Amino acid sequence: MSRKITFLTLFLWLMTVTFPVIAQQKTDTTYTFRFVPQKDMFYVPWNGNDTELARLLECIENSKATIFDGKLPLLVDGYCNSLGGEAENLATAKIRANRVKSELITRAKIKEENFITHNHATGGDFVIVRLTVPAKETAAMDAEARRKAETERLEAEKRAEQERLAEEQRKAEEARLAAEKAEVEKAAQQNTLANTPSETKITTDYHLSLRANLLRWAILTPNLGVEWRICPSWGIAVNGSWTSWSWKDKDRRYALWEVAPEIRYYMGEKKAWYLGAMFKAGQFNYKISETGKQGDLMGGGITAGYQLRLNKALTLDFNLGLGYLNADFEKYEVIDGVRVRCGNETKNWCGPINAGVTLVWKLF
Structure with missing residues (x-):
């Protein structure tokens, strides 16, 4: 009995020490893109695909150098089980995976050799993209993303303030020009009335x-x-x-x-x-x-x-x-x-x- 207690205590201690180390080694980042059953078209705004695509592109941007060096491949798994046979499901899963990859190649300039693709005739109607990013790198990327977002926010506020000041200055200039124009037109009208032949002036100035x-x-x-x-x-x-x-x-x-x-x-x-x-x-x-x-x-x-x-x-x-x-x-x-x-x-x-x-x- 004492041996079992000792073994269990040792096992718990090893799990306590080892699991955080393993957890800090790698972090799987998963992105799921959904497809209409029996269809192979990739609809980006549909069913949350736009949000997933934005998250994936941000992650790729933060790890682009590692991805291009071949150290961080993008794991692409295509799934389809809404058709009649396995061959048809595999073919549709392949097309779906290729459509997602084409979107990433177009938007993020990723190359074909940066992908590892698997297709499945089971699971459902979706494509999963995974990046296995080291935990420290993920934290660094998160910090970089927060810093970048804060910088962009400050720049956006600065641009908005500049645009507001420019708009106020433009309106003030327009008001000034309008006032000057009205003054010039008033003076011209008075001058015209003063120089107009008498018969063209309306008789409203005497009683x-x-x-x-x-x-x-x-x-x-x-x-x-x-x-x-x-x-x-x-x-x-x-x-x-x-x-x-x-x-x-x-x-x-x-x-x-x-x-x-x-x-x-x-x-x-x-x-x-x-x-x-x-x-x-x-x-x-x-x-x-x-x-x-x-x-x-x-x-x-x-x-x-x-x-x-x-x-x-x-x-x-x-x-x-x-x-x-x-x-x-x-x-x-x-x-x-x-x-x-x-x-x-x-x-x-x-x-x-x-x-x-x-x-x-x-x-x-």
Whole structure:
């Protein structure tokens, strides 16, 4: 009994001392690539194959020198048992192993002589790749991999920070250029408006103007008016005329007064054209021949016109009015300096009732 106890104690001590040494000698690193049953295509993203391939490529990269020297072969085992016969399974297992090797040859530049291949008609539908790496080397590779990963992380953070700073600088430069461009365009627009001919500028910069119809002044009928521009599209104008002339010892006479309010609607992009509605009322006394006429007139109609800007203060207004006028008057003759009534008469007129070339002076 004492011998058995002594032998068991010695055996346990040997296992305690020997197993760590053996464990430190070599470490098997295994990678499994799965295939669709009865198929030989190697689908990398399928069923975790992409993760296994990434791990295997990293391991190969860390041990590439040893692998190329032939000291560390890649053990490739192809398996297939989903077909009908052993020959078919072995053939498919071989193709599967070759597809995995081709992927490694393409990606990691491994050569055919760096592989040891075995094919099996049992087990399942997969390919196993094993590397027998010494434990110390594995630890060194792990440390190197961690160091490399940390270095790559720091470099990635540095690149990200540089890209962020570059993006902020680019946006700031774009904002600066946009502000400069907007300032230049604003200055150019102001300069263009300042140098544009008056008729091309929209009349939005005044509210009240003084008016004088030059045609009325030309026929010795002084005319004045005002216009209130409510907004760029609407305006209200009131024009008035008055004259009183006599000659040949008052045997000849030309006297008139009238008031014509008008509302206008300005059209177009430049607000230069307009349409309006006008009302006219007044009195007259004409004696150009032997018979004189004295009475009242009243009417109204539609006006239309165009305003030509001369400068910031002056505008020429060309207008024409069409409509209806009614004149109710008395006829008279002058005998020995005395007016003698000859009768009454009423006339109606349809057609032009107003025309003008009006000088407009902006007050404010």
